Amino acid sequence: MAKQILTSYPKEKIKILFLENISDKAIQHLKNNGYTNITKLSGALTEAELIHAIKDVHLLGIRSKTYITDNVLKAATKLQAIGCFCIGVNQVALQTATQHGVAVFNAPYSNTRSVAELVIGSSIMLIRKIIDKNNAAHKGLWQKDAKGSYELRGKTLGIIGYGNIGSQVSILAEGLGMKILFYDVETKLPLGNATACKSLKELITQSDIVTLHIPETSQTKKLINKNNLKHFKQGSILINYARGEVVDLDALAKALQQQHLSGAAVDVFPVEPEKTGDNFENPLQGLSNVILTPHIGGSTEEAQQNIGEDVSNKLFQFLELGISYGSHTIPALNLPPIETSHRILHIHKNVPGVLSAINTTLSKHKINIVGQYLKTNEEIGYAVLDIDKKLSNKALALLKNIKETIKVRILY
Numbered sequence: 259m260a261k262q263i264l265t266s267y268p269k270e271k272i273k274i275l276f277l278e279n280i281s282d283k284a285i286q287h288l289k290n291n292g293y294t295n296i297t298k299l300s301g302a303l304t305e306a307e308l309i310h311a312i313k314d315v316h317l318l319g320i321r322s323k324t325y326i327t328d329n330v331l332k333a334a335t336k337l338q339a340i341g342c343f344c345i346g347v348n349q350v351a352l353q354t355a356t357q358h359g360v361a362v363f364n365a366p367y368s369n370t371r372s373v374a375e376l377v378i379g380s381s382i383m384l385i386r387k388i389i390d391k392n393n394a395a396h397k398g399l400w401q402k403d404a405k406g407s408y409e410l411r412g413k414t415l416g417i418i419g420y421g422n423i424g425s426q427v428s429i430l431a432e433g434l435g436m437k438i439l440f441y442d443v444e445t446k447l448p449l450g451n452a453t454a455c456k457s458l459k460e461l462i463t464q465s466d467i468v469t470l471h472i473p474e475t476s477q478t479k480k481l482i483n484k485n486n487l488k489h490f491k492q493g494s495i496l497i498n499y500a501r502g503e504v505v506d507l508d509a510l511a512k513a514l515q516q517q518h519l520s521g522a523a524v525d526v527f528p529v530e531p532e533k534t535g536d537n538f539e540n541p542l543q544g545l546s547n548v549i550l551t552p553h554i555g556g557s558t559e560e561a562q563q564n565i566g567e568d569v570s571n572k573l574f575q576f577l578e579l580g581i582s583y584g585s586h587t588i589p590a591l592n593l594p595p596i597e598t599s600h601r602i603l604h605i606h607k608n609v610p611g612v613l614s615a616i617n618t619t620l621s622k623h624k625i626n627i628v629g630q631y632l633k634t635n636e637e638i639g640y641a642v643l644d645i646d647k648k649l650s651n652k653a654l655a656l657l658k659n660i661k662e663t664i665k666v667r668i669l670y
Contacts, residue, residue, distance in 0.1 A: 267668075269293050272577070273336075275311060276319035278302050280343045281566030284319065288570055291578075301533050309333040317573050319343055322553070323532060326350040331358050338667075339576050339585075341569040345369065345556065346501075347586050348474060356587040356637045359605035359665035363572040363584050367422050368564035369556030373499055374426035376525075377469050378434070380549055381410060384495045384521035385467070389547050406520070411435035416465025418458065418481075419472035419500065420446040427469060428452045439465060443477075459489055467495045474501035484509040493520040499555040502526040511541040514548065521547035525555045580642050580669050582633075589633030589640045599628040600650035601669040604641040607662040608634045616641065619656050625649045638664060 269292040276285065279300045288296060302323035303311060312318065312334045319341040320326065326340060331354045340350060342364040355362050383389060386407045394401045415431045417424045417440040428438045428449050438452035441461040448454055455461040458481075462468055468490065472478050482496065483506040490496070496519060498505050507528070513519045524542060530553060531538050542548050556565075575581040579595060580603045582588040588605065595601070606612045613632055620627060620643075629644035645653045650668060657666045 270295055272316045273297075273314050274317040274319070275299075275315045277324050278321035278343075280319050280321065281562045283563045284341075284343065284566035284570035287567060288574060291574060293574075305330060312337065317341065317577065319569070319573075320349065322346065322349055323530075324349060326355070328354045331355055331360065334358070334360070338665075339363065339573050341573045343562075343565050343569050346473070350586075352586055353637075356635075357664070359588070359638065361576050361582055361585040361588040363569055363576070364586070365565040365568040368568050369558070369561035370422045370426050372558040372561040373423050373471075373555040374430055376555055377427050377497055377499060378430050380497055380523040381415070381431075381467050381469075381495070383549060384497075384523060384547060385410060385413070387521070387547055389521070389549060413437070413466040414439060414464055416440070416455075416461040416468040417452075418442075418461065418468065418470050420452075420454075421471060423499075424469075424471035425449050427471070458486065462486060462490050462494075464491070465494060466491060467497065469497040470500040470504055472500050472504060474503050478504045480504065480506045482506065482510070484512070487513045487518070490519060492518060495519065495521045495523075497523045499523070499525045502528040502530065507541050511545060514542070514545050521549075523549040523551075525551045526553055578669070582640060587638075589635050589638070591631055591633050591640060591642060593631055593642055595670070596629055596644045598647070599644040600647050602643045602645055602650065602654055602657060603665075603667055603669055604643065604657050604660070604663065605665040606639050606641070606660065607664060608637060608639045609662055612639060612660065612662050613641065615660050615662075616643070616657065619660065620645075620653055623649075623652065623656060625653050625656075 272293055272295060274288065274293060274296040276298045285296055285298060305327055308330045312330060314336055316336050316338050318337060322344045328351050331351060337360050339361040344364060345366055347362055347364050350362050352362060391401050412435060414437045417428055420440040420442040424440060432438050432450045439455050439461050440452055441455045441458055481504050487509055510522060514522060527540060542550060572584050580601060581592050583590045583592045626646040627643055631642040633640050654668050
């Protein structure tokens, strides 16, 4: 039996814009389901460029360099959803997206393995001082000695942030014979033999290597600063593959220059170049036993393919079925289709009386509701109505006139 094509809107008229060289897996997934009006650009766009480009776009795909501001969202009159093909969504004005009824999806789990493996690889490179020996060899100097080079086995790894990536690092590191400590503001179940620390200070004073896996918030900004760095073990190593603002880089540079820390690996920075080839300056440049990488923690072929499949599927499910599971803006609903009816999606301001107004309006016009679902958050309500097929166009017109309506469309 052929798969039912649900959406009633002509698929060739659904305009999709993908920026920042999003994986072809995402494009192929949508094309396989009939969506052909797809534009893919290799780089990010400025606010002014986006305001111009997004006018008739229904689905937008971005990564971490494109910022969806209030002004961009105000210009996006047809936008239904944004797919962030990365872990975070901090580059999107979520409050405004919520107010405009735009669903925002991301891929919080798809590149965890890539980041976790890079943490382990960097740990080995730094604790063996491979960086300095490699640089010397390229300059024609033979530095064959064991001084200051150690095995990971038996060392203590301190993980700050025991979420998806932190816990994956924990598993890999324990398999190499390391002792695992972790600190998280939320209570987390330890994996393997990992031990939770009661405070940040408890963790950093005991760890040979400290790795960060925390979000960027007002509480985490410059969490690792000169005050905390002085509590690090002499000769310890810091790895930051989380967010650029969580480490005071000037303080870290000083700790490295004074040889209080023996090495560091940093992949994220407070200010990053907009595109490949742009100039990059940083206080850690030129320091011994330091690995600097251009925000590539999750940049593997596997991770980008996984992210492409994950986010494009969420966009597809929302567009065709109204499923909003995983959205940061639209309340989560996951509903099976009802073949004997037409489905209408109604996004509205979350104030008392809206659902009553919907039902009263449809009832007055003798429109039968076959099924109805509602979820709300603090800002908006998301109602899904399965309507008698003969009356769905009339229902759509009536629902558009409900006072608190933000966005309404017939799904199928």
